[in-house]
Amino acid sequence: MPRPILATVHTQALRHNLERARQAAGGDAKVWAVVKANAYGHGIERAFEGLRGADGFALLDLAEAERLRALDWRGPILLLEGVFEARDLELCSRLNLWHAVHSSEQIDWLAAHKTHQPHRVFLKLNSGMNRLGFQPEAFRAAWARLNALPQVDEIGFMTHFSDADGARGIAHQVAAFEAVTRDLPGERSLCNSAATLRHASTPLAADGQPLTLAADWVRAGIMVYGGAPDHPERTAADWGLMPAMTLASRLIGVQDLTPGDTVGYGSAFVANRAMKVGVVACGYADGYPRHASGSTATGGIGGPVLVDGVRTTLLGRVSMDMLAVDLTPVLAAGRNAGLGAEVVLWGRSASGAVLSADEVAQAAGTISYELTCGVAQRVPFVVD
Ligand SMILES: *Cc1c(COP(=O)(O)O)cnc(C)c1O
Numbered sequence: 001m002p003r004p005i006l007a008t009v010h011t012q013a014l015r016h017n018l019e020r021a022r023q024a025a026g027g028d029a030k031v032w033a034v035v036k037a038n039a040y041g042h043g044i045e046r047a048f049e050g051l052r053g054a055d056g057f058a059l060l061d062l063a064e065a066e067r068l069r070a071l072d073w074r075g076p077i078l079l080l081e082g083v084f085e086a087r088d089l090e091l092c093s094r095l096n097l098w099h100a101v102h103s104s105e106q107i108d109w110l111a112a113h114k115t116h117q118p119h120r121v122f123l124k125l126n127s128g129m130n131r132l133g134f135q136p137e138a139f140r141a142a143w144a145r146l147n148a149l150p151q152v153d154e155i156g157f158m159t160h161f162s163d164a165d166g167a168r169g170i171a172h173q174v175a176a177f178e179a180v181t182r183d184l185p186g187e188r189s190l191c192n193s194a195a196t197l198r199h200a201s202t203p204l205a206a207d208g209q210p211l212t213l214a215a216d217w218v219r220a221g222i223m224v225y226g227g228a229p230d231h232p233e234r235t236a237a238d239w240g241l242m243p244a245m246t247l248a249s250r251l252i253g254v255q256d257l258t259p260g261d262t263v264g265y266g267s268a269f270v271a272n273r274a275m276k277v278g279v280v281a282c283g284y285a286d287g288y289p290r291h292a293s294g295s296t297a298t299g300g301i302g303g304p305v306l307v308d309g310v311r312t313t314l315l316g317r318v319s320m321d322m323l324a325v326d327l328t329p330v331l332a333a334g335r336n337a338g339l340g341a342e343v344v345l346w347g348r349s350a351s352g353a354v355l356s357a358d359e360v361a362q363a364a365g366t367i368s369y370e371l372t373c374g375v376a377q378r379v380p381f382v383v384d
Pocket of ligand 1: 034036080160191192193194219220221222223229
């Protein structure tokens, strides 16, 4: 028997969350399902069935775009960072990829590109994130250059928000975007998951047009995988999102502790009473975050976990292949706390209980994106 750890991708949850993105975007907005980083670690091929109802797929990697075409996806694919060198444009032509244009070098490459089929591009504005995109002062000139190229067919406009999930908000970036794109023809794409959920219905002043921030396209990433972009202010349940991935394993050992006994490396947990501890086949070499460990600062109590559907906590440090959990609440609930009992590290238990990756991530000082992207190669996956 293989080690009992298993990741499951939930097709129905992906479908449901995609529908939530559609609802949140409202109106006629189209939805890019963002499938970069191998669909946030879910696997493009495994997530495809659940996400094929999207209007398009957005990603970064040409090889990932090829994999989508190999799945017979004929619809739009957008390269969010555009091309990385001139010859990437050949593959863009061949696979009919739309691509972001965020630098003058990318325009130079297009100008020198020989293609029968003109390209569809999204010109990217740096509206304040200061990652990719043209500064507002340079944006119009970049547009004029692109617009004059026979290699370019339609030009859309995009920008990316730094604070859609937080207090600073997006108004300053929306104003910058509006100021430089207002009178230019073409599709617009502004919202990531956080902006889609929190701001998409906000009116966007556009010369009398009844536009909302959702504009023509939203770019829904974490929300389609069931993560709340603004956790813990709002939870996945608050947003009506379902986990698209379950990472589950089983108890492979049970220890009876007496007061004064310790658990794991560094003896970070010390029992002050008789108790049962379960040992789970999951460790940081599976991609589980070691920072969810209990420490002396937390009295040895670590992040949340479900054992046979009952919520409990990690005890002591996460090690490479194993972690330990408190079985007290599981026994109190009369559930299975013996060898072979189901342990859900994040996702959905067979009993229906849910532990969102957001909560585990919070306990580890990170975000759920990092957890799902980081499930290790040695963990087998199935799709349900
Ligand atoms: C990753 C990414 C998104 C999706 O962000 P989420 O927070 O996962 O919704 C949207 N737009 C761009 C440009 C991205 O790089």
